[in-house]
Amino acid sequence: MAQSLQPKKKRGLLASLARSAAVFVAAACVLVAGLWYLARPAAPDAFYANRRDPIPPPGTLMASEPFTRDVPAGAQAWRVLYATTRDDDTPAVASGVVVASTGSGAASRPVVAWAHGTTGMDPGCAPSVLKHPFDNVPALKALLRQGWVYVATDYVGLGTSGDHAYLIGEDAARAVLDSARAARQLPGLHADGKVTVWGHSQGGNSALWAGMRAGGYAPDISVAGVAAFAPATDLRALFEAVQGTMFGKIVSAYLAEAYAKAYPDVRLSDYLGPASMILARDMAGRCVGGRATLFRSSRRCCCRAASSNGIRPPARSAQDWMRTCPAPRSMSRS
Numbered sequence: 001m002a003q004s005l006q007p008k009k010k011r012g013l014l015a016s017l018a019r020s021a022a023v024f025v026a027a028a029c030v031l032v033a034g035l036w037y038l039a040r041p042a043a044p045d046a047f048y049a050n051r052r053d054p055i056p057p058p059g060t061l062m063a064s065e066p067f068t069r070d071v072p073a074g075a076q077a078w079r080v081l082y083a084t085t086r087d088d089d090t091p092a093v094a095s096g097v098v099v100a101s102t103g104s105g106a107a108s109r110p111v112v113a114w115a116h117g118t119t120g121m122d123p124g125c126a127p128s129v130l131k132h133p134f135d136n137v138p139a140l141k142a143l144l145r146q147g148w149v150y151v152a153t154d155y156v157g158l159g160t161s162g163d164h165a166y167l168i169g170e171d172a173a174r175a176v177l178d179s180a181r182a183a184r185q186l187p188g189l190h191a192d193g194k195v196t197v198w199g200h201s202q203g204g205n206s207a208l209w210a211g212m213r214a215g216g217y218a219p220d221i222s223v224a225g226v227a228a229f230a231p232a233t234d235l236r237a238l239f240e241a242v243q244g245t246m247f248g249k250i251v252s253a254y255l256a257e258a259y260a261k262a263y264p265d266v267r268l269s270d271y272l273g274p275a276s277m278i279l280a281r282d283m284a285g286r287c288v289g290g291r292a293t294l295f296r297s298s299r300r301c302c303c304r305a306a307s308s309n310g311i312r313p314p315a316r317s318a319q320d321w322m323r324t325c326p327a328p329r330s331m332s333r334s
Helices: 002-038 142-144 169-181 200-218 236-240 246-262 272-285 290-303 320-323
Strands: 063-064 076-087 091-101 111-115 149-153 194-198 223-229
Touching: 063 169, 076 169, 091 142, 091 169, 111 169, 111 200, 111 223, 142 149, 149 169, 169 200, 194 200, 236 246, 246 272
Parallel strands: 111 149, 111 194, 194 223
Antiparallel strands: 063 076, 076 091, 091 149
């Protein structure tokens, strides 16, 4: 009799452990889901909706107001809305930040047009909306000490409404060039000197495109030079190389979403499985880094929303996907 009870006790113990594990996993998923919800990007405030129709000519300053968040001592800043165009010439509105030192009395100040790296696809991922808008901007204080004006576009669709054309160079080039035009119109700033375009990563790509397009799109801007820091240029090689990293999966989600909206012949279903498509679209609605990235990863691991492979390379060829966004002609390809 005693021996017959042993298997029952073991089964009861195992069942109890299984129930406890299930409760723990469910509680963990509820916790992560709650944190995931709280980690959504902040919604841009009413300033970013301050637009008028019809949209004025590209480069027109549409609105400005003082900006103080993280602005270096001895400088003043404004956030701005200005008119630009998309790569198909559709009028659009972009936002950005302009910063200048308070001590310079120069009659004509040089301008550095900064093109930021990847922050996300959601309007709340605009640098001017984020808690620390000047993160990853090198030498900002040194730039201001020289008396130069810092102009940083958010790009269309970050801050303002509309789809963000992630790594679509023509679109970004126009936003960068029009931000320099708009800065000229801030009263008393004298931001009408030569312009240097400077960008990192995604912004490096934007800077190269701005340099190529300046003569045709904005001949009124005197571009003194272009500095591209780690530019995202050879997209085929770049995205194939980073697929094994979490950051690679996130930026691949951004690229998939942006290209599917911009190019009719790019379909998400050609590159993503059903579960991965759900995850990719969720990633595309979040900003890079910080809590949002952490909880995307945690939710996937805990609740198994998608396979551990995340976004898969296409069954045919990644080159087909990237063919509509060539690197600038001045850049060599391996």
